[in-house]
Amino acid sequence: MTSIHDGTGRVPAAFLAQGTSSFTDFLGSYAPELLPHRRALPAGAHVDAPHGTTIVAATFPGGVVMAGDRRATMGNLIAQRDIEKVFPADEFSCVSIAGTAGIGLEMTRLFQVELEHYEKIEGTTLSLDGKANRLSTMIRGNLGLAMQGLAVVPMFVGYDPESREGRIFSYDVTGGRYEETNYHSVGSGSLFARGALKKLHRPGMNADQVVRVTVQALYDAADDDSATGGPDLTRSIWPVVFVITADGAHRWSDTEVGMVVRSVVEERMTAPDGPHAAE
C-alpha cells in the first residue's frame, strides 16, 4: 500500500492538512499515481483493452431505472460474459460505464469513494448536481487517455430529493455534462436501444413497466450490435437492473430480472422485432 508513514512515526502532514473534503483532491496531492488517469502511454501506443457496451436509463414518476448488458469485448472476442457495468454510486444514485472497461471500473471506484468521503467529512451528502459535476471532472482528467483510444463514457442517474424525481446525466469524453429527459442510452448499441426506448417509453409508466422497456431496449441493442450481449438463457445471465426511488437504489435480483427477460424473449419468439408502436 501507499504507506501512510513517513519514517518519523508520524502520519504525514497531508492527512491532517486543512481544506479539501474531496478524496480525489487529497489523492492528487498525496498519491497522484493512484488516480485512474495518471498513466503515461507512449505516443502512438495502442492498447487492446476490454470494452463494455450498452447502458440504458429511463425515468418514471418518482424515480429512474438503469440497466446494462453483461458483455465485455476485446476486438472481435468476447472478453467476459457476465461483466457488471452498472454500479451504485451511493445510496441514491448509480453510475455506469461504456468504453474502456479497466479505466471505467477504476473511475467508478474512485467516484464511489469520493461521494462517501465527502459525506463523512462534511456530515451531509452532495446535491445530485454536485455529484454529476464531480463525475464530469473525473472524465475531463481522462481526456489524455481518451485521445489515445482509452475513452470512458459514463452515464449517471439518481433520485433528486429536491425535485423528488429521477434524473439522468450523460457525458462526452471531454467531461461535458448533459441532462437527459425521459430516457437515454450510451455505448455502441445505444443507437438501437434509443430507438426502442423512443417507441416504448411513455412518461406515465410505473417502475415495473419501465424495467420491461429497458430490457426490450437492451434486447434490440444486442440484436443489432455485436458488442452488446443478449440475454444468456443457457447460463441465466441477465442484465443488471437498478431501480432508484426515494427509498434508495435497489438492485433487482436475478430471479426478478430473469422473469422479465424470459417473458420478453417469449414474445420475441413470435414477433422477433418486438412490440409495435401504439397506433
Next chain:
Amino acid sequence: MTTPFYISPEQIMKDKADYARKGIARGRSAVVLQYDAGILLVAENWSPALHKISEIYDQIAFAAVGRYNEFENLRIMGVRIADLRGYSYDRRDVTARGLANAYAQTLGTIFSSAGEKPFEVELVVAEVGDNAESDQIYRLTYDGSVADEHGYMVMGGQTEPINAYLESNYSAGQSVEDAVRTAVRALGESGQAAGAEGPRRMAANQLEVAVLDRARPKRKFRRLTRARLEEILGAAPADEPAPAPKSEDGERPPVGPEPPKPGSTDVGGSGGPAL
C-alpha cells in the same frame, strides 16, 4: 549570561499530562458500550451540527471529547487514512487496529515532541464485528497510549460517577433501547442539576447518539434521530443544564469565554470550554 533553568524530563511530561487532562476535564462526557446487536456511542452534546461521534468507515466509528478543532483534525485524518487504504487495497483491509495505531503514533509524537503542546483530546475508535467477541473498542489518550476496551467505556469530564454507575448497572447483551437508557442515565451522574437531588435528566436535544449496527448490510454506522431518542427516553423535560465541569483546581482560566450555552459550541481559543 544566564544559565537556562534545568527542568527534568519527568517534570516536563507531568506538566504536559496535567495540562491535557485539565483541558479534557472541562468537557462533557461520552460513553461507548456494547449492546446485543452492535456498539452504541452516546455523547452529551448541545450542538446539532458539530459532532463528537462520526463514521470513519463501513464498520468503524469515532468518538472524541476535548478540544473540538484538535479532534476534528484527527477525525478527518482517520477518514483519509481509511478511504486511502480501502481504495488502494480493499474495503476489508481497513481495520480499527490500524487506525488506532496511526492515532497512537500521531498523539504520542505530538505529546513527546519539545515545543509542541499536547492535544487535549481523548478518543475512541470502535469497530463492530460479526459477534460481540469480535467487536473492537480502542481508547486513545492525549499521550498516545492505547487501551483495548470491552463492555463499556467512559471518557471526558467527570468520569468517576459515570463509571461507577455503569459498573453496577451495565450488563452485556442489552437491547439498543435499554443500552441508550443506561448510557443516558449514566451521563446524568456527572454534574448536578441546579437545586435538584440525584442525577440529571437529559433530553434528546442534549444528546448525540449513534450505533454501529451489526445487522446493517455495508455501512453499519447510523445516527439515532431526535424522534427515535424521544421515543426511547420519553419526552420528559430535561433538567437545567449543569454548568460545564470545572478544571481540577476549581477555577476557570482567567481568560476565555463563558461556559457553553445550549446550542453554542466553542471551537477553539485558549482555555475555552472543551466539547
